[in-house]
Amino acid sequence: MSPFASIRELxxxxxxxxxxxVELTTMFVKRLESLGKSHRAVAEMTEEHAMEQARQADNSxxxxxxxxxxxxxxxxxxxxxxxxxWGSPGHADQVFDYDATAxxxxxxxxxxxxxxxxxxxxxxxxxxxxANASRMGPCASAWDRKRWAGGSSSGSxxxxxxxxxxxxxxxxxxxxxxxxxxxxxxTGFRPTYGRVSRHGAMALCWTxxxxxxxxxxxxxxxxxxxxxAGQDSADPSTLAQRLDLRPRxxxxxxxxxxxxxxxxxxxxxxxxxxxxxxxxxxxxYETVEVAYPAxxxxxxxxxxxxxxxxxxxxxxIRSERLTMLADVNQVxxxxxxxxxxxxxxxxxxxxxxxxxxxxxxxxxxDCIFTPVxxxxxxxxxxxxxxxxxxxxxxxxxxxxxxxxxxxxxxxFEDGAPLGGQIxxxxxxxxxxxxxxxxxxxxxxxxxxxxxxxxxxxxxxT
Amino acid sequence: xLTLLPVPGFAQxxxxxxxxxxxxxxxxxxxxxxxxLSTSLAGLNQVSAARQRFAxxxxxxxxxxxxxxxxxxxx
Numbered sequence: 001m002s003p004f005a006s007i008r009e010l011x012x013x014x015x016x017x018x019x020x021x022v023e024l025t026t027m028f029v030k031r032l033e034s035l036g037k038s039h040r041a042v043a044e045m046t047e048e049h050a051m052e053q054a055r056q057a058d059n060s061x062x063x064x065x066x067x068x069x070x071x072x073x074x075x076x077x078x079x080x081x082x083x084x085x086w087g088s089p090g091h092a093d094q095v096f097d098y099d100a101t102a103x104x105x106x107x108x109x110x111x112x113x114x115x116x117x118x119x120x121x122x123x124x125x126x127x128x129x130x131a132n133a134s135r136m137g138p139c140a141s142a143w144d145r146k147r148w149a150g151g152s153s154s155g156s157x158x159x160x161x162x163x164x165x166x167x168x169x170x171x172x173x174x175x176x177x178x179x180x181x182x183x184x185x186x187t188g189f190r191p192t193y194g195r196v197s198r199h200g201a202m203a204l205c206w207t208x209x210x211x212x213x214x215x216x217x218x219x220x221x222x223x224x225x226x227x228x229a230g231q232d233s234a235d236p237s238t239l240a241q242r243l244d245l246r247p248r249x250x251x252x253x254x255x256x257x258x259x260x261x262x263x264x265x266x267x268x269x270x271x272x273x274x275x276x277x278x279x280x281x282x283x284x285y286e287t288v289e290v291a292y293p294a295x296x297x298x299x300x301x302x303x304x305x306x307x308x309x310x311x312x313x314x315x316x317i318r319s320e321r322l323t324m325l326a327d328v329n330q331v332x333x334x335x336x337x338x339x340x341x342x343x344x345x346x347x348x349x350x351x352x353x354x355x356x357x358x359x360x361x362x363x364x365x366d367c368i369f370t371p372v373x374x375x376x377x378x379x380x381x382x383x384x385x386x387x388x389x390x391x392x393x394x395x396x397x398x399x400x401x402x403x404x405x406x407x408x409x410x411x412f413e414d415g416a417p418l419g420g421q422i423x424x425x426x427x428x429x430x431x432x433x434x435x436x437x438x439x440x441x442x443x444x445x446x447x448x449x450x451x452x453x454x455x456x457x458x459x460x461t
Numbered sequence: 462x463l464t465l466l467p468v469p470g471f472a473q474x475x476x477x478x479x480x481x482x483x484x485x486x487x488x489x490x491x492x493x494x495x496x497x498l499s500t501s502l503a504g505l506n507q508v509s510a511a512r513q514r515f516a517x518x519x520x521x522x523x524x525x526x527x528x529x530x531x532x533x534x535x536x
Contacts (some may be wrong), residue, residue: 127501207524208486295465296511296512299508300512303512305509322489328494329497331491331494332498333497335494335498335501336498336501336505337503344508347512347513350517351517352522352524353521354517393467
């Protein structure tokens with residue numbers, strides 16, 4: 001069985017007894033132990049736990065698409081009896097006695113947890129500036145070990161792209177699913193705020209944190225998102241409205257922002273973006289130029305994340321353990337964030353209501369297509385204040401207003417993947433999925449694999 | 462500066478007093494962290510100043526903490 005098989009292929013193989021869950025688990029455990037760990041994508045192996053789940057799956061009828069299929073989760077999600085360290089050297093002994101709701105829902109679908117995946121410490125709270133801001137060291141991109149895997153869901157992106165897990169869960173407050181998806185050539189789905197329960201997830205920012213799948217196709221993302229979405233009495237922010245990913249109505253009209261390829265010396269990205277648009281237009285998608293109202297979205301995000309992060313982690317910040325963080329920028333940033341003014345935070349929450357004006361953009365289009373970044377993954381060994389200068393990135397209101405987005409590969413730059421993203425109005429994950437799935441039906445960027453991950457020595461069955 | 466994506470610019474200048482942070486917090490920080498703390502505090506002041514340039518309507522209220530996502534009629 002190929003380690004890059006889709007969820008549907010794996011489900012069929014299990015249903016027709018062509019492969020057992022134990023065999024799949026054995027294969028992915030070996031790949032994680034070797035390839036995954038060598039990229040520093042693994043926080044904790046859960047082999048014993050996984051083999052027990054796999055045996056149970058093999059001894060029971062396949063009830064769902066995810067039955068018996070291994071997966072990994074960002075180490076920000078609580079797993080009963082298994083260390084959950086939040087990527088932080090200051091939380092090395094942390095073990096919860098319950099499972100995060102998203103993890104529990106995957107268990108209920110017959111999923112097999114094979115690993116906790118590495119992440120940027122405390123999901124980047126306090127503002128990190130180096131790839132080394134992680135308990136296990138800098139996580140390398142699946143495509144090039146000299147490049148960073150992105151963050152903060154670093155291991156989820158790298159391990160999924162490397163075929164170390166069929167799929168994984170990540171989380172995003174502001175870019176932490178889309179960034180590692182782009183840097184590793186994955187397809188990652190950031191759902192609407194409240195779509196997936198945050199219960200059992202480390203809080204960085206209560207009003208912006210989202211849990212979502214990182215997979216190798218839009219189709220796989222849909223399967224995983226359907227499994228983990230839904231209201232949860234343990235998380236008052238979860239939406240009552242049921243997730244409906246079925247395509248509805250006419251083809252969505254795609255909005256195009258004013259991009260700055262030339263200013264950022266991004267010729268390869270410009271070509272990939274234009275080629276992607278050509279593909280979509282040939283399929284019948286209409287495009288229209290749009291612009292967000294010029295408002296200080298990023299400023300509000302910064303204040304909210306700093307304030308809520310400082311409050312969520314105040315005990316840790318005031319403890320001796322703060323200095324154990326790997327990135328001194330975060331040590332200082334967390335310490336400073338305790339000084340965030342209440343008037344600044346309340347301004348940001350009031351601004352959030354003003355920012356709702358940006359919803360007017362949906363009168364002109366049904367979704368927005370924009371590069372995740374203007375370049376492929378940055379160097380792993382240089383500070384980000386040097387490497388991110390020409391990267392661009394969505395500076396709009398999407399995360400502030402809880403809009404969903406799906407990131408997926410649209411081309412390459414110097415052999416490393418470039419990511420595009422479809423952003424849609426709140427509650428309209430179906431629009432994201434429809435466009436990305438159509439694009440992947442016509443292209444093969446999502447089917448290309450890192451050369452290293454295809455080597456025979458990693459394949460075990 | 463975004464928290465989850467590194468964006469340069471936070472540490473552009475120092476000047477804010479480190480004295481605003483409690484003594485026990487300062488005492489445990491390394492010299493490198495203390496220097497960065499100064500610039501981080503300066504960054505907070507810059508952010509505060511920047512947001513004050515964007516005046517909000519006097520009748521605006523904070524978004525409900527768990528319902529920031531707009532309830533909007535879908536097309």
